[in-house]
Amino acid sequence: MxxxxxxxxxxxxxxxxxxxxxxxxxxxxxxxxxxxxxxxxxxxxxxxxxxxxxxxxxxxxxxxxxxxxxxxxxxxxxxxxxxxxxxxxxxxxxxxxxxxxAATEKDCPHCLSQIPIKASRCAHCTQEVPVGV
The missing domain is CATH 1.10.1200 (Non-ribosomal Peptide Synthetase Peptidyl Carrier Protein; Chain A)
Structure with a gap:
């Protein structure tokens, strides 16, 4: 019940x-x-x-x-x-x-997944990403 x-x-x-x-x-x-x-x-x-x-x-x-x-x-x-x-x-x-x-996410230049704008490393492919790019 x-x-x-x-x-x-x-x-x-x-x-x-x-x-x-x-x-x-x-x-x-x-x-x-x-x-x-x-x-x-x-x-x-x-x-x-x-x-x-x-x-x-x-x-x-x-x-x-x-x-x-x-x-x-x-x-x-x-x-x-x-x-x-x-x-x-x-x-x-x-x-x-x-x-x-304002945009809150950007594309990772390596794997093209969405990541936060301030991220310095992609959570999906773990490659370093320039901040602000």
Whole structure:
């Protein structure tokens, strides 16, 4: 029982649970944004975005490929919205905030591994390295 308690209250498990809950809410937010704003814009350009009427039958089986196409298009549009509204601006913001940070590591001229700037000897290949180079 003690092991179970340690497992349940470990920080990683709590962080994972929070990430799943936030991720589910974020997914709902993106889906609603696409439904509310992007789908109507696409309907203005290309007509009705609902493809659920597309299907074919073989014998007794009905293959509703229109529903799949609708979900695939929603996924594609949602991915594009997330990328252009969140990922690209955040990457630009992070690069803007990191531009003034001084370098803390340099390449070893012998083995090309990363070592601290003030190191006089490489920790990987043990060769002497000029300080400040």
């Amino acid at each position: 003690e092991g179970l308690k340690k497992f349940l209250f470990r920080g990683n498990l709590v962080q994972l649970a929070v990430a799943v809950v936030v991720g589910a809410q974020f997914s709902a937010l993106v889906t609603q944004f696409v439904k509310s704003f992007i789908d109507p814009l696409l309907a203005l350009v290309g007509g009705n975005p609902n493809l659920s009427h597309l299907k074919f039958t073989i014998g007794e089986g009905k293959f509703l490929y229109g529903d799949f196409l609708s979900v695939a298009l929603t996924f594609l549009i949602s991915s594009l919205v997330v990328y252009f509204v969140l990922v690209a601006p955040m990457a630009k913001l992070i690069s803007y905030l990191d531009r003034d940070q």
